[in-house]
Amino acid sequence: MLSKPVIGNYYIGIMSGTSLDGIDVAIAQRTEHGFVQIAAAAPALDNNLRQQILTICQDKKVELQTLGEVDFQFACACAQAVNQLLEDNQFSAAQIEAIGSHGQTIFHSPGGAFPFTQQIGDANLIAAKTGVTCVADFRRMDMAYGGQGAPLVPAFHQALFAKAGENRVILNIGGIANITVLESDNQVSGYDTGPGNTLMDAWSEKINGQSYDKNGEFAYQGKVLPDLLKLLLSEQYFTQSPPKSTGREKFNLQWLTQQLAQLDSGSNSNADIQRTLLELSAVSISEQIQAHSNACPVFVCGGGALNPLLMRRLQALMPNHRISDTAALNIDPMFVEAIAFAWLAEQRLLGNTIPLKTVTGARRNALLGCVYRP
Structure with a gap:
């Protein structure tokens, strides 16, 4: 059973998917009515960085130095997106309980002899540059228990x-x-x-x-x-x-x-x-x-x-x-996934396992995400 959250907490979610069109970042608040979207933005990814990530994903080969540098740059872009969202909406870092960062997937291989998934976007940097606790690496514990690690x-x-x-x-x-x-x-x-x-x-x-x-x-x-x-x-x-x-x-x-x-x-x-x-x-x-x-x-x-x-x-x-979008459920369809990672960050700080074994095929529900404190 999920723990009862503290009313009034704010969380931030960061999501960048396979489209690589930008970084979705959203502030959500836990209220008595549930998990509510407060503010969101989707700044475009720098084109040079986008092309580097696309090349890594498409070629499936990369020099270790290049991978490290792209990991660094993407984390900085995520931190910048968070800081700008906070500034634009008159929030301070101290008001945010945690950031949930999905990272950018560069390879996902759940079905091989040695299953793994790899995301870039160093959570240490995100925490250091925003001053907010960052929760990241959500997929690999599910995979450690035999799950697909997706979808979360x-x-x-x-x-x-x-x-x-x-x-x-x-x-x-x-x-x-x-x-x-x-x-x-x-x-x-x-x-x-x-x-x-x-x-x-x-x-x-x-x-x-x-x-x-x-x-x-x-x-x-x-x-x-x-x-x-x-x-x-x-x-x-x-x-x-x-x-x-x-x-x-x-x-x-x-x-x-x-x-x-x-x-x-x-x-x-x-x-x-x-x-x-x-x-x-x-x-x-x-x-x-x-x-x-x-x-x-x-x-x-x-x-x-x-x-x-x-x-x-x-x-x-x-x-x-009957087909509609999630605006009918009071969440902007463009930011559902970003808010999902804000929610996952909340659940990690509360110590709640995530009920996903029927989805991913994992042997058990697991505590997902690693916590990086500034």
Whole structure:
């Protein structure tokens, strides 16, 4: 059972996902009404740093000095984002109980002979440069007990979004999409469904030099390529049973290029490929949601919630589900994950284990995160 928190505490969450479009940072407060969003921002990541991280993720090779320097730079960027958010909202560091920092994942490999996950963003630096206790390294204890180490947010979704007597699905569409299935009897499950924005982002950047397809405008110009869609959906990850998690290590530009090479795509436009990638995300997500429920509310968060074409396709593919975003649950869809890590920091300081074994496949629920005090 979770300990009763102290009313009035403020926490900060930091999240940077596979899209690498910026650092999401949010202040949340524990009140008698729950965990409430107070303020948030999403400063862009310095382009040079972003490119260095992308290169590390894509090439999967890096000199140790470069890795250390990028780790340092990313931590400084996180600390700067926190300090600016505090200043902009007239908070002092002394008012904040802790920062929960996810870090930036550069490799996630839960299924190998030697399972591991690696995030950068030195929590020592974040604590030192903000003057606030930082909690980080949330995934590896779950993996130490045999879990996938991901997704972590279903426990937060259950704590904040579950409603007695009602089935709900929380759908996060970041670079990778994941679902949390909240059942009316308080049971919870969840896993990564596959690509969310990551393939669309990669193709948009390759073709247009744009880090993402704003409002789905590039995809709107194309049409779905049935043969390509069928080939992409044949990836075995989609039929793998949960618990499961994935990332840029699987779904990346190299993977897409290999798929395209299997088809005669010379007559297809780049916009057709973008439109097909959007359909891949929509179909793979909707099939997984419908495997759990024929009709229940679906609440969407993450950058994909801002793509009107993707949202429209999800609704068309799931006509019996009422789809909205998490603003209907009083949390900005762009900052749900950041606030989740603020909540995880709170739970770590309270000494609460996180109920995730039914999600990640771990042998037991674990105390997640390491504490770094300034």
